[in-house]
Amino acid sequence: MDWAKYRTPTYDELIQADGQPRPAAKRLVEYLAGLSSREIAERQLAADVVARVQGVTFTVYSDGRNVDRTLPFDMIPRIIPRTEWEHTEAGLKQRMQALNLFIGDIYGKQKIVKDRVFPAMLLKDSVNFRPQCVGIKPPLGVWAHICGSDLVRDGDGTLYALEDNLRIPSGVSYMLENRMIAKRVFPELFETSSILPVDEYPSQLYDTLAALSPRPGDQPVIALLTPGVFNSAYFEHAYLAQAMGIELVEGSDLFVADDDCTYMRTIHGAQRVDVIYRRVDDMYIDPEVFHPDSVLGVHGLIRSWRAGKVALANAPGAGVADDKVVFAYVPKMIKYYLGEEAILPNVPSYLCHNKKDRDYVLANLDKLVVKPANESGGYGMLIGPRATKRQRDKFHKLIQANPRNYMAQPTLSLSTAPIITEKGPSPRHLDLRPFVLTRQDIYVTTGGLTRVAMQKGSLVVNSSQGGGAKDTWVVDMADEEGG
Known part of the structure; x- marks a missing residue:
C-alpha cells in the first residue's frame, strides 16, 4: 500500500500532518x-x-x-x-x-x-x-x-x-x-x-x-425481548442472545400472571423470567400502560416491573x-x-428554546448542523453547509414552529x-x-x-x-x- 499521496484536510487518526504515522x-x-x-x-x-x-x-x-x-x-x-x-x-x-x-x-x-x-x-x-x-x-x-x-x-x-x-x-x-x-x-x-x-x-x-x-442467589432466567425479525437490528438481538446463552423472545412468548410475575411460554410449561433485556421502545412495551394496540410488548409488564417481580x-x-x-x-x-x-467536553450546542440561541441559529443555518431533539440514526437533521436554500428555509420554519424540539451545533x-x-x-x-x-x-x-x-x-x-x-x-x- 502506497501512503505517499495520502493527504487529509483535518486531524487523521493514523497519519500525522507531516505524512508520518502516529x-x-x-x-x-x-x-x-x-x-x-x-x-x-x-x-x-x-x-x-x-x-x-x-x-x-x-x-x-x-x-x-x-x-x-x-x-x-x-x-x-x-x-x-x-x-x-x-x-x-x-x-x-x-x-x-x-x-x-x-x-x-x-x-x-x-x-x-x-x-x-x-x-x-x-x-x-x-x-x-x-x-x-x-x-x-x-x-x-x-x-x-x-x-x-x-x-x-x-x-x-x-x-x-x-x-x-x-x-x-x-x-x-x-x-x-x-x-x-x-x-x-x-x-x-x-x-x-x-x-x-x-x-x-x-x-x-x-x-x-x-x-x-x-431472586438473588438463584441462577437468573434472562431473556432478550426483540420486536422480531423485521427490526433493523435483529441481527444484533440474535447475536447477543446467543453469545450470552439467554432466551431470545418476542412479546407473544411472555405473559404476566395474577401474581405479577412475568413468565415465558416453553414446551415444558411456564417458566418465570427474572430479567428482560428489552430492545422494544417504551411506547410499545406494555399495551396495558402505553400504546393499547401494541403487539410487540407484554400486557402487564410495567405492573410486574413496578412490583419488583x-x-x-x-x-x-x-x-x-x-x-x-x-x-x-x-x-x-x-x-x-x-x-x-x-472530563469529556460536550460539542458546543445552541438550544433553540433559548431566544438568543434561536436567533443565532436562524441567522446561521448555512454554518450549523441542526438536529431534532429525539430522532436517531441521522434522520431529520440538517447539515447546513451541504444543504440547499430550500432545505434551510424548511428548517427555518420548523424551528420557529417548535423551538423546543431543535438544537444546533457547529459543523x-x-x-x-x-x-x-x-x-x-x-x-x-x-x-x-x-x-x-x-x-x-x-x-x-x-x-x-x-x-x-x-x-x-x-x-x-x-x-x-x-x-x-x-x-x-x-x-x-x-x-x-x-x-
Whole structure:
C-alpha cells in the first residue's frame, strides 16, 4: 500500500500532518506499506465475504423501502493509544454516573429542577418523560444499564461527546464482529502488537443483567425481548442472545400472571423470567400502560416491573435523558450531582428554546448542523453547509414552529481515517460509539464501534444512512516498547 499521496484536510487518526504515522499506528502503517495492491484487495475481499457469511446486516430505511444489506466493513482499523483511552474511559464513567443520578432525580424529588439547574420547561415538553415511572426505584438505583455514547474528534484533535444513547443503543454486535474479522485479516499483527481485547463484552453484559435479578442467589432466567425479525437490528438481538446463552423472545412468548410475575411460554410449561433485556421502545412495551394496540410488548409488564417481580434493562423512562436538548446540560449535571468538572467536553450546542440561541441559529443555518431533539440514526437533521436554500428555509420554519424540539451545533471538521479504495488509501470522516454498562461498578468497552462515512467528504456516518464500520484498536504502547 502506497501512503505517499495520502493527504487529509483535518486531524487523521493514523497519519500525522507531516505524512508520518502516529506512534500508536506506526506498526500497522508499516505493515500495510509492505503489502501489494493485490494483497490488500484480497484481504478486503476476504473481510467482505466473512461479513456476508456471518450475516452482519443492518436495515436501511430509504424512500419507504426496507433494504437489508451487509454492513460495509473497511479493514484498516482505527488506532487509539491506551493512555488516551484511559482518559476517555474515565470521562464516560463520569457521564453515566451523572446521567443515572439525573434520571433517578427526575422520577423522584426533581431537585435539579427545583434548584433551577435544569429548566422545568424542558421536562414539561419532553416526549420521553414517562409519568408512569414516577416514584419507581429500580435495582441498584440504575436506570440506564446500557449506554452507547457517540464521540467525535475535531480538527484540532479534541475528543468531544456528541450524544448519549440511553434508550435502546445498538451496534455493539458490529464491534464484536469487526474484531473477529480483523483477527482473520491481520493475524500477524494480533500476534506481535499489544491490541487490547473486546471479547469480554457479552459476559460483562450478562453479569450486568444478572445483577438485577429479583431472586438473588438463584441462577437468573434472562431473556432478550426483540420486536422480531423485521427490526433493523435483529441481527444484533440474535447475536447477543446467543453469545450470552439467554432466551431470545418476542412479546407473544411472555405473559404476566395474577401474581405479577412475568413468565415465558416453553414446551415444558411456564417458566418465570427474572430479567428482560428489552430492545422494544417504551411506547410499545406494555399495551396495558402505553400504546393499547401494541403487539410487540407484554400486557402487564410495567405492573410486574413496578412490583419488583421482573427487572428491565434499560429501565422504562431512561430516555428522558436521551434527548439532544437535555444532552447540552450534562456538564451541569456532572457539576451538580458529582461536584466535578466534565472530563469529556460536550460539542458546543445552541438550544433553540433559548431566544438568543434561536436567533443565532436562524441567522446561521448555512454554518450549523441542526438536529431534532429525539430522532436517531441521522434522520431529520440538517447539515447546513451541504444543504440547499430550500432545505434551510424548511428548517427555518420548523424551528420557529417548535423551538423546543431543535438544537444546533457547529459543523465540526470531523477527524478522518483511511479506507481502502481502488486508488489507494483515502480519508473518510468517522465517529466512535463506546458502550458503557452500569451496575455496582461501571464497565466501558475497550474502544468501541467506529462508524465511518463511506462517501468522500460526507459527515454522515450512521449505519442507517449508508455508513460503514471499522475495527477499533486500543494499543498499549508501553507493552510494545517494553517488548
